[in-house]
Amino acid sequence: MVLQEEFRRIVxxxxxxxxxxxxxxxxxMSVSRPTVSQYLSGKFCPGLDVVEKFFNALGLPLHLSSTEARQPADSIE
Known part of the structure; x- marks a missing residue:
């Protein structure tokens, strides 16, 4: 899954x-180290709430854009 791979790369x-x-x-994040490891290895797929916890713990802003999500696939190069 592309989003999961991008999440892992960013973190x-x-x-x-x-x-x-x-x-x-x-x-x-108030979780165990094995839990973090399982998300970063791809064993667990994070929901938006988990992504937010990771980003907050890292001091990263979380931006979601519906405009980017609506772009037709053929317009993305």
Whole structure:
């Protein structure tokens, strides 16, 4: 699933950029480190509420745009 892959890429890139461990991220989210690991490995598929928890813990804004979602596939290059 493309969105799940993009979510994992964003979170992993941000963890590396901030020098933050999965353990620290889990602490900030009030979940266990294995739970974070399962989302980042693709074992669990996050819902919007979980994505929001990850982004908040990383200090990232969460922007959703219905305009982007409505673009016809043939107009995306």
């Amino acid at each position: 992993k890139d941000e963890l590396a950029r901030q020098g933050m461990s999965q353990s620290e991220l889990a602490r900030r």
